Amino acid sequence: MSKxxxxxxxxxxxxxxxxxxxxxxxxxxxxxxxxxxxxxxYRVSDVLYNxxxxxxxxxxxxxxxxxxxxxxxxxxxxxxxxxxNVAEESKxxxxxxxxxxxxGENELRLCDLLVNxxxxxxxxxxxGQEVKDTVLMPAEIDYEIYQKDKFVFRLPKxxxxxxxxxxWAYVVGNKARIGVTDYVQKSLSDIMFFTPPEIGSxxxxxxxxxxxxxxxxxxxxxxxxxxxxxxxxxELLDYPEYINDNPYEKGWIAELELTDFESDKELLLQxxxxxKIMKRKVDEFHx
Amino acid sequence: xxxxxxxxxxxxxxxxxPTIDYTKCNYxxxxxxxxPHQVYEVREAEEKRLIVKNPNxxxxxxxxxxxxxxxxxxxxPNKNETTKKIKEIRKEMEQSx
Ligand code: SF4
Ligand code: SF4
Numbered sequence: 572m573s574k575x576x577x578x579x580x581x582x583x584x585x586x587x588x589x590x591x592x593x594x595x596x597x598x599x600x601x602x603x604x605x606x607x608x609x610x611x612x613y614r615v616s617d618v619l620y621n622x623x624x625x626x627x628x629x630x631x632x633x634x635x636x637x638x639x640x641x642x643x644x645x646x647x648x649x650x651x652x653x654x655x656n657v658a659e660e661s662k663x664x665x666x667x668x669x670x671x672x673x674x675g676e677n678e679l680r681l682c683d684l685l686v687n688x689x690x691x692x693x694x695x696x697x698x699g700q701e702v703k704d705t706v707l708m709p710a711e712i713d714y715e716i717y718q719k720d721k722f723v724f725r726l727p728k729x730x731x732x733x734x735x736x737x738x739w740a741y742v743v744g745n746k747a748r749i750g751v752t753d754y755v756q757k758s759l760s761d762i763m764f765f766t767p768p769e770i771g772s773x774x775x776x777x778x779x780x781x782x783x784x785x786x787x788x789x790x791x792x793x794x795x796x797x798x799x800x801x802x803x804x805x806e807l808l809d810y811p812e813y814i815n816d817n818p819y820e821k822g823w824i825a826e827l828e829l830t831d832f833e834s835d836k837e838l839l840l841q842x843x844x845x846x847k848i849m850k851r852k853v854d855e856f857h858x
Numbered sequence: 859x860x861x862x863x864x865x866x867x868x869x870x871x872x873x874x875x876p877t878i879d880y881t882k883c884n885y886x887x888x889x890x891x892x893x894p895h896q897v898y899e900v901r902e903a904e905e906k907r908l909i910v911k912n913p914n915x916x917x918x919x920x921x922x923x924x925x926x927x928x929x930x931x932x933x934x935p936n937k938n939e940t941t942k943k944i945k946e947i948r949k950e951m952e953q954s955x
Contacts, residue, residue, distance in 0.1 A: 586928075635928040635929065635930070636924075636925055636926060636927050636928050636929075636930060637886075637888070637926075637928035658930055662930075734919075735864060735865065735917070735918070735919075736917065736919050736920060775937065775938055775941070776941060777919045777937050777940075777941055778937060778938075782925075788892060788922065788925070788926065789922070789925040789926075790922065791921060791922065791925065793919050793920075834945075837945065837948065838865050838941070838944065838945070840865075855894075856894045
């Protein structure tokens, strides 16, 4: 028997992607004995759903980038165990959604795929591929502290490279560990969900290395280096808040085997340069 | 505020900003609310009520507002090509020094 979820779909009835999120929820519920939470009713009153939301892992299904279901989960302070975004998946599988509000052949094909992914993920979870992180981090990191009002921003003084998109890389030999800086986690505030990059996938410098998400926004992790993903911080799948605690230590994102660091380096910043940029951003945007 | 260089290359030589697909945009203005860099401008009286006013204010490689757009109306240039372009510009600058 597959894992049984509390399913929170977006129920966007004026968009095909929303209707699809409803269909996906129905099918997963039928096949796994999961329970569906009606987002419209949940907004009005939560007593009916408190129990199921507390007892079962939450699967959030959003139709589009407006992320109504995801935002509702944040509002209700629910922990998200798994997530589907229909619009993103339709791009990923290159299956275009039609313009009618009724589900057609393409939509049902995408629906099958996404439902299977959720059911299959279950099996993979159990197979549990063991991938170990190997980049040896310094035992103690020396931080520069920049304070603005009640917000404190930390920045490691030595050994880290940065890009202007507020991500860092710590390089040892031909391996690197990557993550985001305090500026990112403070701007997003409480991080609710981590979408890891795929192990084994090759990422170009400035390509996307997964994403993190709060009630405020989705932040695409812009990879400072090019390489092949060898490990991800899988603790973040259960505890994305580690990124808020410390994005340089237990909130790291992934590790990569480097493919062309000499050339990547040209477009990276060291502490002295990035600290100026970070301070400027804090002064200009952080309120 | 716009910085005039990105990784040492003049910002106005780097082509990086969102493009709005007006056939999809529903003028929800989520992107405008999201971006703190005054890239967009809202124009109440015009037919295109939203334009990319200051493309050079957009942070190179950022695509964040694209993720706030429900109807997926925003697109961005290709990252690899932009990276290549920046490296070329830097090389040219070194040679002319
Ligand atoms: S978020 Fe998308 S739909 Fe909304 S105004 Fe911006 S481009 Fe248009
Ligand atoms: S990509 Fe980033 S900087 Fe550019 S307009 Fe969107 S949010 Fe603003």
